[in-house]
Amino acid sequence: MKPFVGLCAQLLQRLAVVIFVLAAVVLYGVTLMAAFGAVPWLEIQASVGGVLYENAGQIAQIGVTGLAVLLCFYLPSNARIMRLETSHRRFETGMHDVARAYALAHAADREGLFRMSSEFDAVRERLNYLRDHPDLQSLEPALLDVAAQMSHISRELAEVYSDERVDRARAFLTQRQQEVDAFNARLDHAKQVCRYLKHWAHEVDLEESVAVSQLNRLRDDLRDILPELGHEDVVDAGQRVLDLSKKAAE
Structure with missing residues (x-):
């Protein structure tokens, strides 16, 4: 509308x-x-x-x-304003058409469709491509010529950011991302193993502490009871056994 x-x-x-x-x-x-x-x-x-x-x-x-x-x-100035508005609308329409034609030529250049090296041949090759394109049949030849020249000027940019190089860069970044994800997964697994071993070592230390405490209590009980029964040599032997057991536990 x-x-x-x-x-x-x-x-x-x-x-x-x-x-x-x-x-x-x-x-x-x-x-x-x-x-x-x-x-x-x-x-x-x-x-x-x-x-x-x-x-x-x-x-x-x-x-x-x-x-x-x-x-x-006052009408002549109004007529000039109307002409300026009309020319501005035509300029906007022309620039929109040129931008659309340039986008198609630049996309084809990134795909590597243009092979000519000299400036004249390269511009003519791009102009022929734009003339034969089904979406640009209604555009004026002057607009297509401008778009072809713009595409020739930006040929180095199209070569640097060609579809092949962009796809290769994407594949490389995808591989790097996969490697980072795998490393993060291994790192998470290592953290879990480390926490598990640390918890296990803490439980072993607690069990050893409880065993040593019970052994010391048993030794104290034997030291108090055996002399009363006349078994001091047993106390000495038991002392040596307890010492050996303590050393073995350590």
């Missing part, structure tokens, strides 16, 4: 200009003929402060005619 509304606005603007010019010419002609007595003046009953002005119609007719004639001098 936007192009249709713009077209209707342009037509209405031109129609308004034509009607205004015709009205100004008619008013000027009628006023001039009335001045020479060929036609009567406009008659209007008007009074100000109780005073009746019989020539109010003549004054109004002359004023409106003068205003219309003065406004006609």
Whole structure:
């Protein structure tokens, strides 16, 4: 709807200009003929402060005619503004078409379709490609020529960021990402194993501490009980056994 509304606005603007010019010419002609007595003046009953002005119609007719004639001098500037708007819209349309044609030529250049090295042959090759493209059949040859020249200027950029190099870079980055993911997975597994071993070592230390504590309590009990029973040699032997057991436990 936007192009249709713009077209209707342009037509209405031109129609308004034509009607205004015709009205100004008619008013000027009628006023001039009335001045020479060929036609009567406009008659209007008007009074100000109780005073009746019989020539109010003549004054109004002359004023409106003068205003219309003065406004006609404004029409050339309005016409220039309309021409500027039209040229601006045409420029925007042309640049949009050039950008679309350049995008297609640049994509083909990135795919490696153009092989000519010299500037003339390279531009002609790109121009032939754009002329034969089904999406650019309605464009003017001048626009296609500009797009072909722009594509030739950016050929180094197309070579650097060609589809082959971009795909190779993507494959390399994908491989690197997979390696990083695998390393992170191994690192998480190592952290879990480390936490498990640390917890296990802590439990073993607790069990050893409990065993040593029970062994010391048993030794103290034996030291207190055996002498009363007359078995000091057993206490000495038990002391040696406990010492050996302690050393073995350590």
